[in-house]
Amino acid sequence: MADTIIRMNGKRVSASPGHSVLDVARKNKIFIPTLCDNPQLKPAGYCRVCLVEDLISGRLITACDTVASSGMDISTESPRVLNARCRMLELILMNHPETCVICEKGNTCELRQLASGYGLALTSEDRIGCLEAIVDANPFIHRDLSKCIGCQICVRACREIQGAEAIEFTGKGLRGRPLVAGGGELSGSACELCGLCVSLCPVGALMERPTSHRGIEDRSAAVICPYCGVGCSLYLEVRDNEIIGVRAGVPGSVNGPSLCVKGRYGLDYVGHTDRLTQALVRKDGELTEVSWEEALDLVAKRLGGIIKKHGPDGVGVLASAKVTNEENYLIQKFARAVIGTNNVDHCARL
Amino acid sequence: MTNSLKDVGQADVILLTGTNTVENHPVIAQMIKTAALSGDTKLIVVDPRDISMARYAEIRLRPGPGTDVAWLNGMAQVIISEGLWDKEFVEKRTEGFEEFRRSAKEYTPDLVHEITGIRPAELRKAARLYASAPSAAIYYAMGITQHVTGTDNVMAIANLAMLTGNIGRPGTGVNPLRGQNNVQGACDLGALPNVFPGYQKVADDTVRKKFEKAWGVKLPARPGLTVVEMLDAAGRGDIHAMYVIGENPVLTDPDANHVEAALEKLDFLVVQDIFLTETAEYADVVLPSSASVEKEGTFTNTERLVQRTRAAVEPPGNARSDMEIITDLAGRMGYEQKRTEPAEVMKEIASITPSYAGISYNRLARRGLRWPCTDGKHRGTKILHGKKFARGKGRFHPVDYIEPDEMPDKKYPFILTTGRILYHFHSGSMSRRSRPLKEYVDHGSAEINPSDARCLGIREGSPIRVNSRRGSVDTTTRISSRSPQGVVFMNFHFAEQPVNKLTNPALDKAGKIPELKVCAVSIESL
Incomplete structure (x- = not known):
């Protein structure tokens, strides 16, 4: 045509x-x-x-x-x-709660952007009361349906993009609300806590927890998710060397707007206080902090000694399904060319 | 994967087996679910457990664990006996069909029913649906491969795809779903004991000479040992030192007691990781490395797509990237690695790896490339085996059903099968350090069928002990009809419930993969 x-x-x-x-x-x-x-x-x-x-x-x-x-x-x-x-x-603003001023959605709220563009504000006249319980039913999603504008993007995305059909829209228009399909809480439903609905909510009705102000990112970088093998791309929003947000939607990505619960909410392990920050060597049975110099010299010396005594096949190297291609290449090269063994593998079978 | 994720929606039928996709590959599950909901793609879900993808299935089959060759051969038998196979494809593109036809003949629906528990009418229905679709794809994961017959299972899948001509076109293929973000890349780049990067065999003299020339050293010709074999060798005293990078075999390898004993016996163990893992507790030296989001590089996903990843944050304290550590160490051991920048290392890779020859950081700046990508102009390969197979003609490999290595008996009357759950990952070293994931789920459990629970006199949440010939694990009961009668499902994410103390280290002869999906256990109430 x-x-x-x-x-x-x-x-x-x-x-x-x-x-x-x-x-x-x-x-x-x-x-x-x-x-x-x-x-x-x-x-x-x-x-x-x-x-x-x-x-x-x-x-x-x-x-x-x-x-x-x-x-x-x-x-x-x-x-x-x-x-x-x-x-x-x-009409939408009349139904919107006054907590707007402290809403973490801030100026990314599409309703706020439009209202300000048209010179509108929350008015005290003709307000339609719509108190609803704020729900933090799980560690991922903060739900304040008093801010819901009935756009149904959450329900539509759950069906059309996610294929989960975990939530449904009950009631009509501005008075309607997204609820767990079949009733009950999300944890007992078909919801996989992928967070797609949260990421697409134009207002502050569905927000990521915690909702306290984490500031605005200094920069963002596109990374590949470190969990499974799907290869989802995501933007990490970073402020003061700390990850403060995770966003899908990297152009040309495998996953488009979607992520799973681990990719969207599970990357905070990176900043965990358990991270190893110093080389450790066992001395008198205890792992003790040492310099890189000391640790690497010891590794070179001990591996060298074992190769001399037992031959290169007395050493085994496990590379990693978590490190980059370039690193895996160098690790197997290290095993083969430096140690002199083909005893190199990783967890492909586990 | 022979095909790419873009063509999930182009399949008229998708056969999913041995993959709990919703929990293990949630974003691929989303693609499959939306395809099924659109009505254009019909699903056949084959899994012993009543996994949530079954809700979207047209046909669902629940074979007993470890009986895959039987039902796969049974599907082929139905397809052949009803004349539904793709005669033209078989004729032109394959060899060994007659032998395969003869071997499949005995797998009648009745025999398959006896072995697997699948009703004959259901098997026929599934075979007809798969064979009559214009394009049908098979997706599978560790439920197929982690068996002593893992290689046979994959062969049986490949036979079925070739028999129906479902290979080399959009919406078809044999598509394994890989479980780690760079397990495909680690394999591609030669982190395997028998091949150099690009699956070039170490035992091949011409190949080895090429690498000797490129790397400037003499290289060993004899293939090395796999993970499980290395740990066995360490236990026997044949391996004296191990260097473990970003892996946690104490929790992930079968027969954990044996693994711990092997690590104890080593003269020297180096562990390079981002956390002090259960394996690192055994180390003589622990080297702090950077997390993947702290470095530049590439990862290769399950559909062979090589993609750039960027450094978003700085590593903490004195942690260094694995690349920096390994080049520094190589230098101290007398080998100078000249190229040390990721983009430069990729140039080195491309120069000696035909399937990655056309991959460079410049080309990857905007989008990924699927290998094989053989030169700077090659646009990558969305679908493998399009016009011909890598070896020329596709070969049918007749395979026979063999029982799992360890079957239930009087003393150990249940089958234990293991896997992951949606909210955690592998040994939990990452996901259990995520605040919301930990808050949501922070303990393991054993999923038991309601009728088994009744017989055992246990309730939801009851503390139980699960025993196998190799060890015991205490956990709590989760009653669910997701597990069939006689089968217990446990995940291996929690160190407090080290499920691999129970699992069987018996290996598939060719693939060397351990049978983590079937072992015999007993259950006692505590």
């Missing part, structure tokens, strides 16, 4: 078959705000923040789930659009 031509904010733009009005806008660098949209999920049309006006029919339509069709004349910022969009945002 050929592209169709539509008008958007007075300009002629082309739309690929099946593309939504939102897709066309994005392709043409026209900004339409959204809260329930995520490019990796099917469009839902729940938040109604992406309203635009079809100037021909005079109707306000949701840009995310309306397919662009020939002859459309769309305005993304007509007075009617702006008015309706602000009303939608105000």
Whole structure:
């Protein structure tokens, strides 16, 4: 099928078959705000923040789930659009708790970004009370559903990306809430605590624990997850040489937005106080701290002695499924070329 | 993997066996689950335990542990007897079919039922579904390989894939899922006793001469020993020193009492690790190394994808990278390693490893490359065995069912099978030092079928002792119908419950893999 031509904010733009009005806008660098949209999920049309006006029919339509069709004349910022969009945002804000000011989501909150962009704030008038218990049911996820805006990204991602279907949406619109499918707590459900829902929540309803302020990263680096063999990429956010955040979404990665519970929440072992920081040599039965000089000289001397006495095959080397390719290469080279044995293996069979 | 992860969703049928993917490879499980939910991919899940992937399966079979050759041959028998095999593929691309057909003939659904407990109608259904799919893939893991018949099991899988022409195309293949982030790379780069980098055999004179020239030294021709064999040799007094890097055999190798005795007997043990592991407790020298997120380098994942990893943080204190340590030590022992930067070392690797010849840091800057990648222009290989097999024609290897080395008897009436759980990893040296993971799960248990628990008079949480011919382990009971009757499942993450004190060190003859998935145990209430 050929592209169709539509008008958007007075300009002629082309739309690929099946593309939504939102897709066309994005392709043409026209900004339409959204809260329930995520490019990796099917469009839902729940938040109604992406309203635009079809100037021909005079109707306000949701840009995310309306397919662009020939002859459309769309305005993304007509007075009617702006008015309706602000009303939608105000309605969400009326339902939002005042804890906003101390919410760790801070300026990464998409609701806060949009509200500030449109000059809106939490108002004391017409507030709709919505107290909910804050739940820390497991060590990974902090849940404050009073901040839920009903976008259902969590429920959709759990189904569409994760395939777990562990949570379902109960109730309607701003009053609806994501709950454990079939009731009960996450720990007894199909949830694998992968944290995808937390990572995609546009507001502070689902947050990673602990939620105390850990500051903003100085830098981030893309690493390969150290656990299993899938080879997921993740960004480590680092502040003062400490890992303060883990994020998926490295371009071209095997895993896309997904990680598992270990990859997302289990990397803090790196900074554990048990880390070895000094070479140790056993003296009078006790492992005692020594310099690198002393430790390596001793290793060279003892290995040399054993090779001399028993031959190189008297030594065995275990390389590691946890170190890099380059290191494994050098380790087996060390065994073969320096010690002179093929007694080199690792835990491939274990 | 013969295929790449990108084509999970292209399979019409996926046969998963010996892989508890949801807990061991969660992100691959996610790809498989979404494919199944889309309705375009049908799953056949074959596992003794009622693993959670079964919820997504069209067909699920629960053979007894260690009976894989029987049901795999049985599937082939059904496919052949019903004329469902890919005649053109078998004719053009393979050899040894007639011999295979003869050997598979006796594995009738009735015999398979007797050996495995799989009902004949279910086996037929699974065979038909697998054989009639335009593209069918097999995924497996240690549930297939950790048996004395591990190599036979893999052969039986390969036979099935060749028989149905399910190899060399998108959505097909024989796809082992590797369990450690760089176990594929460690194998690729020659951390194995019989091969140099790129699986070039040490016993091959031409290959060895090439490496002797590149490294400037004379090299040993005789293949060395595997992990389990090295520890045996240490126990016998044939190996006197060991240098252990980033491994924890005290918790991960079979028959832990034997491992500990072997380590005790060594004249000299060096352990290089990031934590003082259970193995490091036996060391004469402990060298502090850096964690993977503290260094630059490459890792190769289960689909042969070589990817860059970056240093995110500095190593603590005086810890050094394994690369720095090993080059420093080589220097002190009289060998100068000239290239010491990761990118430079990769150049050295590429120069003598044909399957990595086209891999360089420049090319890896933006995305990974799947080997074989044979020159600087080669775009990597998504699917192996596309037009022909590495050896030319694919060879059928007839294999026969053999019982596990140790079967239950009166004294040890249960089968113990071991594995991992979602929330921890291997010997727990990393995951148990993660605050949230530790907070969520911090103890091991034995998963026992409700009817077995009733017979034993034990309840959920009851303290029990599990005994095998090699040792005893105290743990707590977890009652679940995930384990079939007569089978106990335990994980090996917790030093307080060192499950490998129980396991059987019997090895597969060819692959030298220990039979960690089956041994006989008894259970007593404490």
